[in-house]
Amino acid sequence: MHIAYSCLLIAILLPYIWIYFAKFGRSDDGIAKRYNNYAPRAQQAKLEGYRARAVWAHNNAFEALPGFIAAVLVAIQAGVPAPLVNGAAIVFIMARVLHGVCYLANLAWQRSVVWAIGLLALVYLFVQALLHLA
Numbered sequence: 001m002h003i004a005y006s007c008l009l010i011a012i013l014l015p016y017i018w019i020y021f022a023k024f025g026r027s028d029d030g031i032a033k034r035y036n037n038y039a040p041r042a043q044q045a046k047l048e049g050y051r052a053r054a055v056w057a058h059n060n061a062f063e064a065l066p067g068f069i070a071a072v073l074v075a076i077q078a079g080v081p082a083p084l085v086n087g088a089a090i091v092f093i094m095a096r097v098l099h100g101v102c103y104l105a106n107l108a109w110q111r112s113v114v115w116a117i118g119l120l121a122l123v124y125l126f127v128q129a130l131l132h133l134a
Contacts, residue, residue, distance in 0.1 A: 001082050004072050007089035011068050011096065015061035018100050022047060022054035050104050057103035061096060064118065068092055071125035078129035085125065092121040 022044060044055045068089075075085045095118035102111035 001076060001085060003086035004076065004089040007093045008069060008072055010093050011065055014096055015058045018054050018057035018061055021104060022051045022058065050106070053103045053106060057100040061100065064096060067122050071122040075125040075129045078132045080128045080132050084128055088121045088125045092118050095121065
């Protein structure tokens, strides 16, 4: 299960990767703007372009986190075989990384597709847990 547990750590750290692009990236006009640590939420509310999308990716990564943590832990507790849990965890992480990349690149329908793949990985884990408890 070390792969699934490693994926949990990656999922926890992933939101901070996306916020880096919002805080320290260049604006669409090519001008670097200093990060305002005194009022970060106010500054983030004014961002545009890929920096705004990076904030959205950051927020969405946090929103997806509880479901992933629950799915992995429930599957492990239910006795789902490690290869199934590890595989679904890897699929989820790959989908979440691609989701953030699609957000930054402004690829809307592609982002929705990889979001759905990540959601299906969570559903798969819960279904496997239910099957192993039956």
